[in-house]
Amino acid sequence: MDFATIKRVWLPLGVGLFGISEIFPAHLGPYDQARWLGLGISLIGLAGVIIARYTLGRSFSVKAKATAMVTTGIYSRIRNPIYVSGIILCVGLALMLWKMIMVAITAAAVLVQIIRARQEAEVLEEKFGDEYRDYRKRTWF
DSSP: OOHHHIIIIIHHHHHHHHHHHHHTTSSSSOOSHHHHHHHHHHHHHHHHHHHHHHHHGGGOOSSOOOSOOOOSGGGGTBSOHHHHHHHHHHHHHHHHHOOHHHHHHHHHHHHHHHHHHHHHHHHHHHHHTHHHHHHHHHSBO
8 A cells, every 4th residue: 555545545544434433422512313313424424535536546636637537436427526525524413413503514515525526527528528427417417
């Protein structure tokens, strides 16, 4: 395993699990079924982010670049699984904490991810043309 894989996959997984393990037992919000549901949803979101980052491999970047078109694994169904999984993670945290600020953060994250997905689509369409347009027709978001 190389350092890039550690930095791209295992470090975010460790940080995410640490963060969730610190938030869940904290005395923030009620301890009820919503907290447990939020924990489960948060873990699903985190897993989605990690799987998507692993699948992207070296094609992962913070800013949209068109180095390669990844259409396998989770990307065979969802064009932007990191964005979708990140929103799922935020929803889980909002349920866990039961704070209005988390609802606002989640709403803002949805808007930011939609904008980023559109920008990314423009870059990929410019580079890959019809191949990307066909891929868009076969996948969700």
